[in-house]
Amino acid sequence: MREATPEERRRFYAEEWNKREIPDFILHTLSLREFGFDLDGTGPSNRYNQFMTVEQLAEFLRNRAPYSAFSSVALYEHPSMRKGWLKSELALDIDAKDLPLRSCGCPQGKVCERCIDEARRVTIQFAETLRSDLGLRNVFTVYSGRGFHIRATDDSIMTLEQTERAQIVEYITGSVIPSDVTMALGYSKVFRERVARTFKALSEQRLLGARGVRRTLVKKLMAEKEQVVAAIREGKLGKLHDFGGMGPKTFRQLLEFLARLNSGFTDGKVTIDTKRILRLPSSLHSGVSMKCVLVRDIEHFTPDEAIPKFVREREG
Amino acid sequence: MFVPEYLATLDPFAGEAKKLVESSPPLDSMPQEITERAIARVRWQRKDMLVEPSIEAIRADVLSFYLMCQGVAAVSYPYSRETRIISDATKETIKYRMYDLFKRGHEDACLSVVQRSLKLVQLEGGDGTEIGGKKIPREDFFKIRDGRLEQDGIETIDDRLLPQYLPKYAVRWMDLAPLLRHRRAELTKLYLVNGWAVITPRDLWDMFADFISVKTEEYVASVYEKFSDTGVPSTLLVKVGEGISSLLPPEIGIRGRFAGMPGGKLRPESFPPCVKKALAGVGSGVRNYAITVLLTSFLSYARASPSGRAATRLGDFIKDISVVRDEIAAPIFEAAERCNPPFFKDQPQEKANVYYHLGFGMTTEPRLQESGRSKWYRTPNCQKIAMSAPSLCDPDELCKKIKNPLTYYFRKLAEHARSGG
Numbered sequence: 001m002r003e004a005t006p007e008e009r010r011r012f013y014a015e016e017w018n019k020r021e022i023p024d025f026i027l028h029t030l031s032l033r034e035f036g037f038d039l040d041g042t043g044p045s046n047r048y049n050q051f052m053t054v055e056q057l058a059e060f061l062r063n064r065a066p067y068s069a070f071s072s073v074a075l076y077e078h079p080s081m082r083k084g085w086l087k088s089e090l091a092l093d094i095d096a097k098d099l100p101l102r103s104c105g106c107p108q109g110k111v112c113e114r115c116i117d118e119a120r121r122v123t124i125q126f127a128e129t130l131r132s133d134l135g136l137r138n139v140f141t142v143y144s145g146r147g148f149h150i151r152a153t154d155d156s157i158m159t160l161e162q163t164e165r166a167q168i169v170e171y172i173t174g175s176v177i178p179s180d181v182t183m184a185l186g187y188s189k190v191f192r193e194r195v196a197r198t199f200k201a202l203s204e205q206r207l208l209g210a211r212g213v214r215r216t217l218v219k220k221l222m223a224e225k226e227q228v229v230a231a232i233r234e235g236k237l238g239k240l241h242d243f244g245g246m247g248p249k250t251f252r253q254l255l256e257f258l259a260r261l262n263s264g265f266t267d268g269k270v271t272i273d274t275k276r277i278l279r280l281p282s283s284l285h286s287g288v289s290m291k292c293v294l295v296r297d298i299e300h301f302t303p304d305e306a307i308p309k310f311v312r313e314r315e316g
Numbered sequence: 317m318f319v320p321e322y323l324a325t326l327d328p329f330a331g332e333a334k335k336l337v338e339s340s341p342p343l344d345s346m347p348q349e350i351t352e353r354a355i356a357r358v359r360w361q362r363k364d365m366l367v368e369p370s371i372e373a374i375r376a377d378v379l380s381f382y383l384m385c386q387g388v389a390a391v392s393y394p395y396s397r398e399t400r401i402i403s404d405a406t407k408e409t410i411k412y413r414m415y416d417l418f419k420r421g422h423e424d425a426c427l428s429v430v431q432r433s434l435k436l437v438q439l440e441g442g443d444g445t446e447i448g449g450k451k452i453p454r455e456d457f458f459k460i461r462d463g464r465l466e467q468d469g470i471e472t473i474d475d476r477l478l479p480q481y482l483p484k485y486a487v488r489w490m491d492l493a494p495l496l497r498h499r500r501a502e503l504t505k506l507y508l509v510n511g512w513a514v515i516t517p518r519d520l521w522d523m524f525a526d527f528i529s530v531k532t533e534e535y536v537a538s539v540y541e542k543f544s545d546t547g548v549p550s551t552l553l554v555k556v557g558e559g560i561s562s563l564l565p566p567e568i569g570i571r572g573r574f575a576g577m578p579g580g581k582l583r584p585e586s587f588p589p590c591v592k593k594a595l596a597g598v599g600s601g602v603r604n605y606a607i608t609v610l611l612t613s614f615l616s617y618a619r620a621s622p623s624g625r626a627a628t629r630l631g632d633f634i635k636d637i638s639v640v641r642d643e644i645a646a647p648i649f650e651a652a653e654r655c656n657p658p659f660f661k662d663q664p665q666e667k668a669n670v671y672y673h674l675g676f677g678m679t680t681e682p683r684l685q686e687s688g689r690s691k692w693y694r695t696p697n698c699q700k701i702a703m704s705a706p707s708l709c710d711p712d713e714l715c716k717k718i719k720n721p722l723t724y725y726f727r728k729l730a731e732h733a734r735s736g737g
Binding site for chain 2: 083085132133134135136156157160161162163164167168170171176178179180182183184185186187191274
């Protein structure tokens with residue numbers, strides 16, 4: 001995953017980039033979006049761009065071969081001034097390098113295939129909840145090169161403001177303890193699934209950081225991790241009280257610890273920011289020499305689908 | 317059966333209510349009976365909340381509602397304690413009226429009003445209930461019921477009350493966005509399936525009452541903005557507003573509840589974009605407007621949060637002149653210094669003009685007892701700012717919903733207070 005050279009960027013945009021890889025939800029609203037570019041790897045400082053047609057965008061990309069290309073989640077009356085906000089997609093950013101729990105032991109800021117796959121699983125969970133609980137129909141996933149974006153474009157949610165979006169983040173991530181954790185459907189189920197996933201990925205060392213949970217209890221919980229995870233999933237949390245040292249207060253503190261970890265699986269700032277720019281699907285993530293692509297089948301997606309030709313060639 | 321206008325007593329913003337207002341004399345010429353009713357609304361106990369099903373009783377109810385709102389807008393500011401107290405009282409009133417109508421067998425009439433704001437379906441109940449093709453487990457129905465009972469602190473219940481606690485409807489969660497925005501509802505507390513929230517009759521009354529309560533707050537904000545445009549409100553409105561203010565409980569007792577609400581130090585992070593721009597210093601074309609007109613009025617009204625009487629003298633709302641010097645004038649003078657070129661360097665007389673706009677007359681040494689020597693200028697509406705100093709106006713999303721920079725500020729403070737921030 002080495003950085004793309006300026007020559008490789010030029011080759012990518014001249015030979016490989018294809019406007020047909022821009023998802024319809026962006027293509028059909030292209031002229032209403034702000035485009036931002038990082039031209040030399042120093043950050044997306046080239047902002048306030050508007051393209052009336054995809055051909056204009058194509059010409060820009062071919063001529064400038066940017067290090068990174070972004071488009072806004074917002075639609076504006078005047079994108080080139082970022083004025084006249086009309087509405088914004090609901091976006092969730094699941095960055096593999098920022099996952100609060102990673103089983104691979106990658107150093108901070110680095111990612112490997114395993115981290116990406118863990119991010120993919122989280123993405124599947126989040127997208128499924130958006131569909132099944134919130135009833136959204138237009139939920140897209142995008143591989144960003146180092147993680148995933150979920151972008152929902154249902155008209156009904158695009159006019160939501162920051163407070164409502166923040167509440168969606170809480171719901172999707174399972175970062176609030178529900179009043180009843182045993183219900184078969186609804187948030188109660190979402191919370192259990194998230195807590196079970198988090199607990200499963202938790203190391204003993206990490207759990208020792210939970211306030212109020214004693215070392216002996218941590219050891220017992222870790223020793224019977226599979227049963228604990230199953231009990232959480234099935235809503236039989238009463239079983240956890242059978243562990244010595246798990247009083248009501250400790251149980252609450254454990255849930256609070258897990259809920260806090262849950263909240264870190266997506267960057268909430270991205271979701272509540274209705275003027276955010278996100279990496280443009282079809283463009284090149286030059287930092288890791290990967291394509292940012294719309295994912296059509298997240299269940300079977302592997303980053304191989306996003307490797308640009310020049311990388312295949314340089315790796316022989 | 318009751319007259320169609322009766323629905324106006326559940327939704328004073330509905331078409332039926334508007335027609336009644338339009339066919340009545342102006343609000344500022346209301347008889348004493350309506351004026352007293354407007355003030356009394358905040359103290360109503362259950363039976364007081366009910367309205368006879370006659371046109372005249374309904375008209376009196378609607379008119380007193382509008383008089384109450386406009387009275388509060390005349391003597392306080394959006395999201396003030398006064399606004400909150402009438403918003404809460406309205407919520408309780410609507411909730412009780414819905415309960416009463418349900419109890420008397422008029423559920424359909426209630427639902428017809430609710431369905432104007434919320435998409436709602438009735439659940440069949442029993443084992444076969446599905447929402448969007450997904451079956452709701454029977455156990456969950458009982459858990460929703462138990463949760464609602466617990467929320468109301470009820471341990472034992474009779475058959476008469478029980479139906480109010482059984483899941484009976486489903487509403488689109490998206491329609492609840494205004495409640496989520498104001499933290500009157502929380503997504504994680506809703507039972508969501510396929511975009512629908514399963515609710516009990518009790519929830520429905522609460523939600524709809526909250527809807528009207530939120531609309532009441534927004535209406536007060538819009539009237540406040542209108543007064544900013546047209547100047548001093550009528551004597552009658554001020555009298556009603558003062559009457560409501562006098563009924564507020566002492567501040568100490570409610571500090572927890574209203575924590576973070578206006579009346580304290582200024583919170584620049586909640587300032588609107590135009591004020592932030594003005595504070596950062598501006599160029600020669602708009603210096604005068606930004607400093608003397610916008611900042612002077614905005615910071616003084618935001619800091620003083622005038623409440624309880626018509627805002628004509630800054631001195632009525634602050635106890636110490638140091639507040640004017642240190643917390644209002646000082647940031648204005650600092651912003652003036654940041655202008656290009658520095659504002660007071662080439663126009664030193666404008667320093668006195670700042671105090672003039674604050675109502676202390678032409679002076680650079682204001683004294684509290686001199687408050688009222690000149691007019692205390694109100695904060696201009698957004699439209700005026702956009703016309704007079706377009707470069708200051710860089711609206712964000714919230715700006716689209718308000719018409720005056722102060723409404724922006726007070727609304728942000730209210731949101732912070734509700735979210736515990």
